[in-house]
Amino acid sequence: MEIDWQSLGFSYMPVKSNIRYKFSGGKWDDGILCSSDKIELSIASNCLHYGQAAFEGLKAFCCKDGKVRVFRPGENALRLNRTSAHIMGPEIPLEIFNEAVQRVVQDNIEYVPPYGTGGSLYIRPLLIGVTPQIGISASDDYIFLVLVSPVGPYYKGGIKPVDACVSEFDRAAPRGTGHIKIAGNYAASLYPTRKAKDMGCQVALFLDAAKREYIEEFGTSNFIGISHDGAYVTPDSSSILDSITNKSLRLIARDLGIEVERRPIKIEELSSFREVGACGTAVIITPVRNICHGEKIYRFRDEIGPVLKQLYDRMTGIQYGEVEDVHGWMQEIKLS
Ligand code: PLP
Ligand code: COI
Secondary structure (H helix, E strand, C coil): CCCCHHHCCCCCCCCCCEEEEEEECCEECCCEEECCCCCCCCCCEHHHHHCCEEECCEEEEECCCCCEEEECHHHHHHHHHHHHHHCCCCCCCHHHHHHHHHHHHHHCHHHCCCCCCCCEEEEEEEEEECCECCCCCCCCCEEEEEEEEEECCCCCCCCCCEEEEECCCCCCCCCCCCCCCEHHHHHHHHHHHHHHHHCCCCEEEEECCCCCCEEEEECCCEEEEECCCCCEEECCCCCCCCCHHHHHHHHHHHHCCCCEEECCCEHHHHHHCCEEEEEECCCEEEEEEEEEECCEEEECCCCCCHHHHHHHHHHHHHHCCCCCCCCCCEEECCCC
8 A cells, every 4th residue: 555645635545444333123233344435225215315314524643652543532422413313313322433433443544644744534424324215204224334534634735725705505594404414514515615616715604594694604614713802703603513623722722822702703893803714623724815705805814824823733733642632632542
């Protein structure tokens, strides 16, 4: 296996194995590592027609001391269960989630990008309802699988800024499904993202669907603004994803003495921000250079600003084991 670690982007690479657990008759099985990345399903599977599909995203890092650690897997397990509950799926016990992550990363350890390359092993847990059915009701049977793939930066060019465009479409309804991680939310964002790309922007920024006055989030990440007086400002909304990266950055910001404000943010407030970024597992912190809103363009910086850089360095420092993990976020992958 010859991988050019430096040239990794965010694309799928077949690896040695994935792990699959089946839920049937109200019980989970013991899980099995599979070398094939194909899956056999009934053509009437619920997930294919009615979208009973929940997923997560987390990363394993090869740290400075040579050990491999995963960032906050317990948080992803909790969120996957919140998503599953909303789509009438089964609970995935924490022990099964943790065991799945441990086993699949152990088995694919040679695919974890080495320390110093800036890459990581992306871990994608997926829960799908697989009962063949035509009527709309929750599946009786499920597959919980975890696949992994080595990744580099989500957007080409590392932490180079991206341009965003305020979408004319809505991502999530109030009291809808924006706060959970179901596959359908991402299908719904494909066309708006294509429209943003047609405008020359890599990402779409969504507003609140009720009034279209407040900033919600980007298609694959939360919004962060750094105010004129240096505060970390991020939207408070029940229709955005409760990002684990954002939650962690808010704590890091407080550790660094940066004030944190989590509140509704009016779109016009963009003109008062010194720095803007997108945050999430895949994008880490990606600075935003311009945000287009109709005829108006809000301009920020051509490179990552000092506050976002400080947060980025602390976060990636913890993930790669260069900075003390004071909050106990990193979970080691045990190797025999
Ligand atoms: N918002 C959306 C819509 C996302 O898809 C993601 C990625 O998972 C995030 C925010 C960031 O969440 P996290 O930091 O937990 O990866
Ligand atoms: C992540 O950041 O892990 C995501 O799931 C976002 C995207 C790749 C869908």
